[in-house]
Amino acid sequence: MRKKIAGLAAATLISTFAGIANAQGSGDTLTFNTTEGPFTIELFDELAPQNVARVKELAAEGAYNNVVFHRVIDGFMAQTGDVQFGDTQDGLDLNRAGMGGSAMPDLPAEFSDTPFKRGVVGMARSQDPNSANSQFFIMFEDGPFLNGQYTVIGEVIEGMDNVDKIKKGDQADNGKVSDPDRILDVTVGK
Template identity: 35%
Template sequence: MKTNFGFKNLVTLIVIIGLALTGCNSATTNSSQASPSSDNLSTTQVESTTADTSSLAMNQNLPKLEGKAKVKLIVNGSPIVIELDGDDAPITAGNFVDLVERGVYDGLVFHRVIKQPQPFVAQGGDPQGKDPNFPVSRLGTGGYIDSETGQRRFIPLEIKLDGEEEPTYNEALGRQAGLSAPPVTLKHDRGAVAMARSQAPDSASSQFYIALADLEFLDGDYAVFGKVVEGMDVVDKIEQGDRIESAKVIEGAENLKQ
């Protein structure tokens, strides 16, 4: 019982302080995978970047996925197929499909892989990893820069609750909001694919993670937008530093609306 209780508290610390998800760098994980590093992209920076943008404007200007799509990642020579859910997470899934079609994920590194003390996540998608000379230990702060605007693209936190017709935007609905077990439509089951972000709700950009175990304590705080439907055995073998050799939309590309 002590071990289980300690692990849950440990993971909660990872979520609150450094699941860091958009701004986490991996520098400290070499000595302790469970010790989150500092967030180099501060919450203040993210909030100041998005504060002048209303949720309506953000939602209208971002790509959306209307329906389902599938993406195939090649990692270590083997395929991982992800089914994306544009019905319940249209903006988050649409952002991912759009970035795949732009070639953003080709060659990028899984810079944060936590398997001990128990399986947690495999995280990648920092565009800085495109440079093979960029140290993996410094990855975790980057995001997609829109070539047309020269600005970093941020997407709103998008969480749909059971029974609701539309997702809720711009606010955490789980433990970060002091709630537990929110009835989310897309759960952090093993194989779930979700967006990484810093503590600011609308700070997700291109970084994503794959759940290596059921992580229900993340429900409501991070936006799940798909799941691995083939190749979970490949995901389980991912190590920090492994690259996405290629990413391609194999079904449902026509459902992406710009």
């Protein structure tokens, strides 16, 4: 009888954790094929519906294809998504990469209590909390100092080893990468 109760308790606990995870993520994914290999992000639609919708839209239209990882800081994060100045096929300007966005308007902040831990994906922005547009970053390590300050849009669920391989930038130049890796293409999935 005790084994049966323990088994039911364990099943209930597993079901509860699965419910929490499913409430956070939508099941929608983005798979990024990069010069260092693929990685997949699960998107958190319920946490940040407007920001997630923007990234999905840009991915679906191919806007992230050939965009570089322009700012990569070892032990911190890798930033990409500047479709205006970071596209190697149309408008790469490494001196301005990180200053651009898309043709769409900036987005309002959608802050949550989801912590910035290794693999979490957040929207990049300027000093204005409501200035996220197309750029995002992936955490190499936990960054609790970002909690509640930036919009979390998802988490890497496969291929974090490939994210770790992305060329690191110059620490003295705020992570600017002189010969950056890039996104080859993106697949939107469920």
